[in-house]
Amino acid sequence: MSKTTFRTALITGASAGLGAEYARRLAAAGTNLVLVARRLARLDDLARELREKHAVTVETLQADLATSDGIDRVEHRLAGDETLDLLVNNAGFTGGKSFVERDAAVHMDMVQVHVATTVRLSRAVLPGMVSRGRGAIINVASIAAWSAFSGPMYSGTKAFLVMFSENLQSELLGTGVCVQALCPGMTHTEFHEVANIDKAIVPKPFWMTAEEVVRISLRRLGRGVVCVPGWKNKVIAFLMRCPLTAAGIRAFSRLPAVRKRANR
Numbered sequence: 681m682s683k684t685t686f687r688t689a690l691i692t693g694a695s696a697g698l699g700a701e702y703a704r705r706l707a708a709a710g711t712n713l714v715l716v717a718r719r720l721a722r723l724d725d726l727a728r729e730l731r732e733k734h735a736v737t738v739e740t741l742q743a744d745l746a747t748s749d750g751i752d753r754v755e756h757r758l759a760g761d762e763t764l765d766l767l768v769n770n771a772g773f774t775g776g777k778s779f780v781e782r783d784a785a786v787h788m789d790m791v792q793v794h795v796a797t798t799v800r801l802s803r804a805v806l807p808g809m810v811s812r813g814r815g816a817i818i819n820v821a822s823i824a825a826w827s828a829f830s831g832p833m834y835s836g837t838k839a840f841l842v843m844f845s846e847n848l849q850s851e852l853l854g855t856g857v858c859v860q861a862l863c864p865g866m867t868h869t870e871f872h873e874v875a876n877i878d879k880a881i882v883p884k885p886f887w888m889t890a891e892e893v894v895r896i897s898l899r900r901l902g903r904g905v906v907c908v909p910g911w912k913n914k915v916i917a918f919l920m921r922c923p924l925t926a927a928g929i930r931a932f933s934r935l936p937a938v939r940k941r942a943n944r
């Protein structure tokens with residue numbers, strides 16, 4: 681766990697997976713929480729558990745972040761909260777179908793959840809964080825930001841989050857506010873089940889647990905913007921980014937047999 685302690689954190693996508701794990705770790709460190717997602721019953725169960733275990737304040741906020749109304753509700757909650765010093769933009773999803781097969785509306789939902797929500801909530805919290813001289817934003821991106829296998833929308837929106845975070849941190853240098861782009865690889869959560877993706881296509885040694893990923897994210901916060909958890913993911917990310925190997929990986933990803941397996 682990071683040595684930095686936070687007074688209040690707002691976590692999007694806290695009803696499952698990485699978001700719920702951030703909530704558990706932060707509550708254990710004494711941070712009060714605002715948990716956001718669509719499934720309110722799940723949020724309420726988690727809130728009850730964390731209040732009982734750690735004596736922290738936990739609010740729940742139901743919002744569909746694919747809608748402007750949903751983002752408005754969260755922005756409204758953030759407005760003027762002097763204690764909010766950590767924002768975790770974590771909510772996200774992917775899909776198995778190709779760009780052409782999927783409805784444009786689903787693509788726009790992804791832009792809303794991954795991109796618009798992150799931009800609007802970051803803009804909502806930053807003036808307060810900067811004026812107080814402290815705060816942090818974690819944008820949960822993905823190793824898919826550099827991947828040839830993850831589809832144009834998922835990779836494209838996650839690549840946005842990486843560059844957004846890098847350049848936002850440059851703008852915020854000297855303010856006391858830090859930004860992290862967390863880029864996990866394969867992680868055991870509900871993510872693949874929701875998208876109907878066969879987890880068997882990636883061998884077991886490449887998977888991490890949500891506990892490992894979140895522990896590394898919080899430990900590395902403030903020590904460099906891009907955080908790729910796990911040495912195997914670091915090697916994969918390096919190979920996907922290095923010009924010498926990236927072109928070969930891209931060519932491999934375009935082989936018909938590989939494309940068929942990736943789209944399974």
Ligand SMILES: NC(=O)c1ccc[n+]([C@@H]2O[C@H](COP(=O)([O-])OP(=O)(O)OC[C@H]3O[C@@H](n4cnc5c(N)ncnc54)[C@H](OP(=O)(O)O)[C@@H]3O)[C@@H](O)[C@H]2O)c1
Pocket residue numbers: 692693694695696697698699716717718719720722743744745746770771772773774793820821822823863864865866867868869870871872874
């Ligand atoms: N698992 C992986 O292998 C992996 C790898 C790299 C990056 N990531 C990223 O990690 C983040 C968390 O995913 P996860 O793995 O923890 O998946 P998960 O277990 O499926 O959790 C996704 C969370 O996002 C929320 N969410 C999805 N759509 C939403 C919407 N329209 N409005 C509000 N909340 C929404 C879900 O809550 P509700 O359904 O209750 O709304 C849920 O709490 C995502 O950004 C994902 O892209 C995951």
